[in-house]
Amino acid sequence: MNLYYAVGVVLLLLAVTAPAALLFGYGGAMAARSRIAPLRWFGKGYTAIVRGVPDIAFFLFFVIALDQGFEYLRHQVLCPDWEEPIRQGNDFVVCQAAKLPLNSAPQWQHETYGFMLAVLTFAIVFGAFAANVLYGAMRAVPKAQLETAEAYGMTQRQVTRRVLVPQMWVYALPGLSNLWMVLIKATPLLFLLGVEDIVYWARELGGTKTPRFTDYPHGDWRMWYFLALLVFYLAFTKVSEVVLSRVMARLNRGQATAAGEAQRKAAA
Amino acid sequence: MSCAQTIADYAFRAIGYGERLLPRSDFTLCQQFTLIGSGMIWNIYFGVLALLGGFVLATALALGKASGNPLLRKPAEWFVFVFRGSPLFIQFFFAYFLFLSLKGVSPVFDPLTSAVWGALIVLFLNTAAYSAEIFHGALQSIPKGDTEAADAYGLSGWSRFRRVVWPTMLRLGWPAYTNEAIFLFHATTLVFFAGFPARQQRGDALYYANYFADKTFNPFIPYPILAGYFILLTLAVIGCFGLVNRRLNRHLPQEARRGIRYRPQLLR
Numbered sequence: 001m002n003l004y005y006a007v008g009v010v011l012l013l014l015a016v017t018a019p020a021a022l023l024f025g026y027g028g029a030m031a032a033r034s035r036i037a038p039l040r041w042f043g044k045g046y047t048a049i050v051r052g053v054p055d056i057a058f059f060l061f062f063v064i065a066l067d068q069g070f071e072y073l074r075h076q077v078l079c080p081d082w083e084e085p086i087r088q089g090n091d092f093v094v095c096q097a098a099k100l101p102l103n104s105a106p107q108w109q110h111e112t113y114g115f116m117l118a119v120l121t122f123a124i125v126f127g128a129f130a131a132n133v134l135y136g137a138m139r140a141v142p143k144a145q146l147e148t149a150e151a152y153g154m155t156q157r158q159v160t161r162r163v164l165v166p167q168m169w170v171y172a173l174p175g176l177s178n179l180w181m182v183l184i185k186a187t188p189l190l191f192l193l194g195v196e197d198i199v200y201w202a203r204e205l206g207g208t209k210t211p212r213f214t215d216y217p218h219g220d221w222r223m224w225y226f227l228a229l230l231v232f233y234l235a236f237t238k239v240s241e242v243v244l245s246r247v248m249a250r251l252n253r254g255q256a257t258a259a260g261e262a263q264r265k266a267a268a
Numbered sequence: 269m270s271c272a273q274t275i276a277d278y279a280f281r282a283i284g285y286g287e288r289l290l291p292r293s294d295f296t297l298c299q300q301f302t303l304i305g306s307g308m309i310w311n312i313y314f315g316v317l318a319l320l321g322g323f324v325l326a327t328a329l330a331l332g333k334a335s336g337n338p339l340l341r342k343p344a345e346w347f348v349f350v351f352r353g354s355p356l357f358i359q360f361f362f363a364y365f366l367f368l369s370l371k372g373v374s375p376v377f378d379p380l381t382s383a384v385w386g387a388l389i390v391l392f393l394n395t396a397a398y399s400a401e402i403f404h405g406a407l408q409s410i411p412k413g414d415t416e417a418a419d420a421y422g423l424s425g426w427s428r429f430r431r432v433v434w435p436t437m438l439r440l441g442w443p444a445y446t447n448e449a450i451f452l453f454h455a456t457t458l459v460f461f462a463g464f465p466a467r468q469q470r471g472d473a474l475y476y477a478n479y480f481a482d483k484t485f486n487p488f489i490p491y492p493i494l495a496g497y498f499i500l501l502t503l504a505v506i507g508c509f510g511l512v513n514r515r516l517n518r519h520l521p522q523e524a525r526r527g528i529r530y531r532p533q534l535l536r
Contacts, residue, residue: 053495054454056461059476061491064481185355186332199361201478223365230354230362 006198010187017122024127026237029134045110052130064195093241118193140171170251177244271298282306295420300480304493307473314456318391319449326399333404351397356455360462363390383464395452406441446509448504482505
């Protein structure tokens with residue numbers, strides 16, 4: 001039963017992270033295009049740093065860093081009269097009220113909090129990749145289209161909203177679909193972040209069971225459980241590929257690209 | 269303990285030389301730098317050997333995938349799909365448990381359950397699949413004129429492949445292959461988090477960084493150190509591959525040469 005629940009967790013993670021990462025990516029891409037220099041540096045620095053370092057290191061780093069960051073902020077707000085330093089040698093100490101989630105909180109809150117941290121971490125890391133893709137896509141939108149919009153008397157903001165953003169998707173989709181595949185393949189890393197996901201349950205359920213503890217004793221089945229996971233991911237990738245190629249065909253309709261041109265000729 | 273002493277004790281700790289006990293308290297920056305650096309030995313070991321082996325298999329797979337004979341094409345296509353379509357993390361887990369059960373069959377498989385061989389095999393197969401896809405793409409985009417010229421010169425079979433097809437394929441695929449190499453090195457950090465045990469705490473760089481982060485509750489020192497090492501490694505890889513790229517392109521006029529652009533294709 002828990003395994004099915006864990007599959008749900010993975011799907012939920014994908015469903016939540018994909019829009020969040022897109023949002024981060026959009027923010028990053030807009031920042032990198034900004035006219036204000038510090039904002040531009042921030043946007044470019046964000047994408048450059050996240051891409052240069054192994055992602056697992058980031059996953060491990062952000063979960064602790066974000067957790068401590070939140071607790072530190074709450075600590076500053078909730079316990080202003082706390083005297084001792086927060087870092088005592090090897091310990092990170094905040095007052096009881098600043099603990100997140102509270103020690104007294106029920107189990108599901110702890111789990112949800114862990115999950116939220118994981119989502120945020122995924123969103124930050126994949127946001128950087130998405131920012132890179134969207135930045136490239138925005139630059140790929142033909143200049144003439146933007147200039148036409150300006151010639152119609154649209155303001156900068158209107159050009160962005162009515163022309164740039166709708167038109168960039170066709171250029172962004174190959175990159176984004178690649179990103180989606182990678183995101184699917186990154187979900188088992190949830191296990192490293194302490195979320196009880198399918199990897200965790202495959203190890204638990206597959207391990208040797210003795211008759212003393214269970215009604216269904218079996219040997220070491222972990223190999224078969226992981227084989228099942230492997231097949232699950234392969235199937236998931238295949239389905240995504242099919243769906244994304246449909247979306248791409250839809251987006252190409254009427255576009256001034258080679259694929260759009262080919263579609264027009266095929267129809268005519 | 270002086271820093272020189274620390275380096276003498278821990279510089280080769282990751283491969284089992286020097287002090288046995290890891291530091292347990294009062295961690296100094298020097299210790300963190302030395303141990304994480306010592307762990308990099310493993311990352312380089314996995315990366316270099318997997319790349320060398322993977323290169324040969326990838327060339328064969330790319331040729332198989334481009335072949336007209338379905339007996340050669342189908343297996344190559346499936347191999348590439350399986351290894352590119354599923355998460356490396358799950359592949360590690362599955363391989364580890366597979367090797368564990370093989371161990372029960374015959375002691376011949378004993379060494380495979382250690383990271384030294386088992387993980388290397390998985391990384392080797394994985395990078396072969398990714399590189400095969402790159403080389404296949406390059407093979408498809410060899411200019412028609414090149415092969416026609418080869419035919420006109422009366423080259424055929426092996427000499428045609430050796431003198432025209434193969435060098436051109438490498439030349440076209442090299443920038444993408446550089447990125448693949450960088451991400452392979454990043455992927456080596458997964459080894460000790462995916463089942464393979466770090467015997468006597470001989471782990472890779474991320475293993476030690478994680479060790480320090482766990483012990484000190486302070487992710488802000490070990491992970492940036494790790495990041496620094498990886499950025500250096502990435503630069504070294506770009507440098508080496510840049511030299512090869514220069515040699516591959518040496519017959520071209522100066523302006524037609526393409527430099528290697530760092531275009532990350534993310535983790536796997």
